[in-house]
Every structure is written in C-alpha cells, then in structure tokens.
Amino acid sequence: MVRRDNALDCELGVVRLFGAADLGTQGMLSGWSGPEDGHTWNDGVEATYLLAVRPPVGRTVLLVSGEPYVTRARPVQELTVFGNGYRIQMWRMTARVETTLVIPLEPEWWFQRGQRAIMRLSFYLPNSSRPKDIADGADGRELGFCFRSLCLRAVPD
Amino acid sequence: MVAAAPLQGDLYQRADGAFDGWCFAPDRPDERLVVEVLVNDTVAVSMVAAMFRRDLLLRGCGDGYHGFLVRLPPNFPPAASECVITARERRSRRVFGRLLRPGPPPGTARLARLADEAAALVAALERLPARRGTAAPLRTALGALAEELGASRRVLWLPPVAAPRLTLALPVEDTATALWQIRALAPAAAEIGLEIVAVDRSGAAAALPALVRNLLYRRAPGDPAAVLEIAAEAGRGAWLALADAAEPSAAALLALANALPAAGRGVFINAALLPPAAGGDDAATLRLPAPLGFGLACDRGFWRDAGPLEGGAARAGAALALRAHLLGAPLWRVLEPVPRGIVRP
Numbered sequence: 428m429v430r431r432d433n434a435l436d437c438e439l440g441v442v443r444l445f446g447a448a449d450l451g452t453q454g455m456l457s458g459w460s461g462p463e464d465g466h467t468w469n470d471g472v473e474a475t476y477l478l479a480v481r482p483p484v485g486r487t488v489l490l491v492s493g494e495p496y497v498t499r500a501r502p503v504q505e506l507t508v509f510g511n512g513y514r515i516q517m518w519r520m521t522a523r524v525e526t527t528l529v530i531p532l533e534p535e536w537w538f539q540r541g542q543r544a545i546m547r548l549s550f551y552l553p554n555s556s557r558p559k560d561i562a563d564g565a566d567g568r569e570l571g572f573c574f575r576s577l578c579l580r581a582v583p584d
Numbered sequence: 585m586v587a588a589a590p591l592q593g594d595l596y597q598r599a600d601g602a603f604d605g606w607c608f609a610p611d612r613p614d615e616r617l618v619v620e621v622l623v624n625d626t627v628a629v630s631m632v633a634a635m636f637r638r639d640l641l642l643r644g645c646g647d648g649y650h651g652f653l654v655r656l657p658p659n660f661p662p663a664a665s666e667c668v669i670t671a672r673e674r675r676s677r678r679v680f681g682r683l684l685r686p687g688p689p690p691g692t693a694r695l696a697r698l699a700d701e702a703a704a705l706v707a708a709l710e711r712l713p714a715r716r717g718t719a720a721p722l723r724t725a726l727g728a729l730a731e732e733l734g735a736s737r738r739v740l741w742l743p744p745v746a747a748p749r750l751t752l753a754l755p756v757e758d759t760a761t762a763l764w765q766i767r768a769l770a771p772a773a774a775e776i777g778l779e780i781v782a783v784d785r786s787g788a789a790a791a792l793p794a795l796v797r798n799l800l801y802r803r804a805p806g807d808p809a810a811v812l813e814i815a816a817e818a819g820r821g822a823w824l825a826l827a828d829a830a831e832p833s834a835a836a837l838l839a840l841a842n843a844l845p846a847a848g849r850g851v852f853i854n855a856a857l858l859p860p861a862a863g864g865d866d867a868a869t870l871r872l873p874a875p876l877g878f879g880l881a882c883d884r885g886f887w888r889d890a891g892p893l894e895g896g897a898a899r900a901g902a903a904l905a906l907r908a909h910l911l912g913a914p915l916w917r918v919l920e921p922v923p924r925g926i927v928r929p
Binding site: 438440441442443444446448449464465576578 | 616618627629630631632634635636647649
C-alpha cells in the first residue's frame, strides 16, 4: 500500500534538490539509498518515487537531473521510466555527465486520490551495479543513477 | 505594526551565463527558502535554496545549505536584449538581489572584428613584394583605427575562459582602484586561463560588474582568507590565488602561472609574507613591498583538504604552509624581485 504521507507535494515550477538538505527521503518509496550531500543514488534495479499535485492537472513535464553511474567496467546505463504503470521513456546513457531527463506526463495518467493527484514513478535501471563488484571502490550499494534535482513544470497548451 | 522578518541573500552572474546566489532567514536558520528568479519582472525559475556553500557556513548562515544555482531556459529571455535579473524570496516577495545582464556589445564588437579582418588582409598584402609599399600606410591607418576603437570602449572586456586554470581572488576597496588593477591583469588573462573574482568588502565598488565584463563579482565583508574562500566558491580554476591588494601585475601573474605545474598539487607563498610581522599586524604585512601580484596560491584539491582559513594574508599564508607540511604537499616560496625565481624552502 502506498504511504500517502510520504508523497512529495509538488509545486509546479519549483526546482527541488535531492539530498539531505531539501528532499531528504520525501517521496521515496523503495529502491533508494540514503540522501547524501546534494544528491541521492538509487539502490537496486528499480527506484520508486511518489509525486502528488493539487488537481486539476494539465499537461506537465518532469525534469530530473543527475548523473548516470558509468565506468569503464559498466559503460552503459539504461533507464526506463514508468508513470502509474505507463511506460513513458527510455534513455541509454554512455557518459558520466550531468544529464537532464525530460519526462512528459499526460493529465490522464494521474490517479485522483481525494484532494490530490498521485503519480507513482518507477525508475528502472537494469544495469545498476555495485562498485565493489566491478573494482570501483568499496561501495556495496547497487548504483545506476545519481539524482540531483527534480522540477515539475506545466506545459502550455 | 509587524516588522518584516530579516532576510539575507545575494545574486551573482557566473562566467558561464548561469546565476548563483543564496538566501537565508536568520530567524529561521533551518528553513530552506524558495527563491524566484525573474527576468524583466517575469518569473523564469523558482527553486529551493538548499545547495551547500562553504562560504555561508563560515559566515554563520546556518548549516550553509542555502545556496542556489539557476540556469535560465535557453530562449528566456531573448538573447539579443539587455535584461534585469531579480531574485526574491517567494513567500515574502522580498527582493534580495538584482543585476543587469548586458546584451551583446554594441557596434564596437563588430568594428573590432572588421578591424581584425582588415589587419589580416594587410598582412597578406605585406607578403607580396610588389604591394609592400601599399601595405605600410594601410597598416598605419589600421593602427590609428584600433586605437580609436579602444578609446571608445567604456567597458573593459575580460576574455571569457571556458576552463580557467587560475582563479584570482581580488579584494576590492573601491571602483577606481579595482579598475586599475583589473586593467593591469587583463593582458595576461587569456594567456594563462585566468578568471578574476572581485570581492567587494565594503560595497563601495558596486559599479564594477557594469564596467568590467566577464568579471565575477561578489559582495562580502571579510578578511583576505574569507576572500579566498569566496573566490574558491565562485570560481572554477584548478588553482586559486589571492591577489596582493596593493599592486597586482600581469608580469607577476605570468611568472606564477609559468611556475604552476600542469597537474598535481602545491602551495605557492610570497616570501615577503613569511614570517608574519612582529606584533601580528596583518595589515602591515598585506602591503607587499614589490608588485608581486599575488600573496599566496594553491591548487583546489589542496585548498579543499586544508580546511578553512582565517585572518589576514600573512596568517592564512602561514596556516597554508603548515598544512602543506602536514599534508605532504609541495611548498614553494616565490622570491622577489621580478623576475622571481621559484625555490623550494
């Protein structure tokens, strides 16, 4: 069951920062490691995030910026995003650079729950790997993408 | 009447076109405030100010997580126009930073480009023996034109450096002196990959960013060590240097830049700074006897490892020297007068 109280109540247009200082663990349901300084990694092949907005919801786009975990031993990261079960988009990332994922969210994809519209996002990262398994340090978490910020924006009609 | 809650903050433009700043409410030190950045009074971006800035922590602004970094959407505003960028706290709508983003330079830039093209043509003419006689007066005329062009420019343009090698922290007391200092340093800027962070400690040089383009300007009180901290936060150079507040010179900076290793780490210290003057008066030791151009310099990695510095240049220099010894980083002293040799102590 979704823990409603943990959903991130999004304000359109406001950039929120992952990490201990701003988002903390807000919105994170499963598959996340602990928030760090200015970022949060996924931990495992699937990280689930819960967004909530006040209806009515128009066309929106979610901008998620971060950095894929790409090394010589793990040269490709694939990331597929599902929103309330809809497969939205897939990215194939081959460079460890700041990357912005542009995730369009159609109004009919949101679930209406009382006074809120809910979007359960799944970030599927099948190439997540433990750095210690590929001789890239002692980190035992299963990393795929380092999340830095998110921002939900309205798309003008 | 209810007094407005205190709010502190500032907004700066970075060399790469982005804007950074900070916003902090002293009576609510744990709150992350939402900042709106407006372009000509239209909200362009809003974000939570929750990025860590070491200078804020050192300045006692809560836990230091009150910074923000904003990149304007690519088509907002139209690139060809001058615009006013304003930062305000969203709930109270209090403005804490405002600056003018200049549009592209007026006609002078185009004239300068034409002059460069003409100079190239004249150079080509000079290579033809039959045309040498024609080329000479043309070159004289072009020289006069370039001189006029330079004189007509009211704004000093520092060359934009994509990946600066050296970030120079320049403590600023007033606009006129700062302009003179930056003019002295400008010729070397492109050659050594220099970016200058002017730190206005008294607020008396607020006009500086309008007079010098591609200058990183910060307004913050503090001792020279704090100036270096602010420059490290604002700049991107692999090496950090603290300018001698008295007489920076391009030649001295070139000497320093030549001595910097391409990779690796180290600390450079002006020999005149060590040992500190008897009585510990930093102000006395700050005025270096010769135009060395910088007081101390170190690589960014070492600066990060060495931890916070405080006090005047002499005290910071002594602390850096000690930490270089403790961390096993190479330490050089730069001897006077120019050209100065770099020797290991």
